[in-house]
Amino acid sequence: xxxxxxxxGPFNVPEGATVAFNCTYSxxxxxxxxxxxxxxxxxxxxxxxxxxxxxEDGRFTAQLNRASQYISLLIRDxxxxxxxxxxxxxxxxxxxxxLTFGSGTRLQVQP
Amino acid sequence: DTAVSQTPKYLxxxxxxxxxxxxxxxxxxxxxxxxxxxxxxxxxxMFSYNNKELIINETVPNRFSPKSPDKAHLNLHxxxxxxxxxxxxxxxxxxxxxxxxELFFGEGxxxxxx
Numbered sequence: 122x123x124x125x126x127x128x129x130g131p132f133n134v135p136e137g138a139t140v141a142f143n144c145t146y147s148x149x150x151x152x153x154x155x156x157x158x159x160x161x162x163x164x165x166x167x168x169x170x171x172x173x174x175x176x177e178d179g180r181f182t183a184q185l186n187r188a189s190q191y192i193s194l195l196i197r198d199x200x201x202x203x204x205x206x207x208x209x210x211x212x213x214x215x216x217x218x219x220l221t222f223g224s225g226t227r228l229q230v231q232p
Numbered sequence: 233d234t235a236v237s238q239t240p241k242y243l244x245x246x247x248x249x250x251x252x253x254x255x256x257x258x259x260x261x262x263x264x265x266x267x268x269x270x271x272x273x274x275x276x277x278m279f280s281y282n283n284k285e286l287i288i289n290e291t292v293p294n295r296f297s298p299k300s301p302d303k304a305h306l307n308l309h310x311x312x313x314x315x316x317x318x319x320x321x322x323x324x325x326x327x328x329x330x331x332x333x334e335l336f337f338g339e340g341x342x343x344x345x346x
Contacts (some may be wrong), residue, residue: 153333155333163323163339163340164322164337164339165275165335165337166337167335170333208275210333215272216287219280219288220335221277222274222275224272224274
């Protein structure tokens with residue numbers, strides 16, 4: 122089983138749509154969770170951390186379910202500029218330094 | 233100013249050659265990393281250095297040798313290149329004390345082995 126699994130997509134959605142991505146992780150001892158964004162042929166960049174209680178940053182909402190080892194990202198009111206690959210990232214214990222990246226879910230927002 | 237810079241951005245070479253990729257960060261971070269992103273887009277950690285000390289060494293062939301002359305630099309040397317080494321190599325850095333999980337990546341070095 123992969124350490125971090127994501128649906129590769131692509132998700133093709135119209136502007137203004139709401140879209141959700143899911144991710145599962147295999148190591149129950151993981152403690153840190155993140156979503157990164159990677160544009161085509163660019164480097165990954167941190168989008169947001171994921172906290173146990175769930176958190177929101179503008180149009181983006183992240184949630185964590187430790188019992189199911191499941192992380193989600195919800196994007197509301199999709200913009201063309203949201204088109205990118207979204208990477209689910211989890212720390213690999215022990216410690217928090219080593220981050221394991223999922224292979225990403227590609228989102229294409231269409232006009 | 234570029235925070236994490238790596239050179240070269242593109243590298244095309246023949247099998248069996250030796251090549252190096254250089255990385256420098258001006259963020260004052262303690263920890264630097266090399267990640268490899270293959271054609272299937274998996275981003276895998278290869279090495280990590282904290283203040284010039286190797287702290288993570290994944291199951292990478294010993295043809296790959298990182299070198300950290302100081303905490304702002306982490307270079308990657310690859311001997312006897314193979315076709316399977318073709319990938320994008322990303323350098324990254326982080327401030328370990330913050331523990332925010334934010335890695336700052338360079339723009340990547342796209343290596344093509346012919």
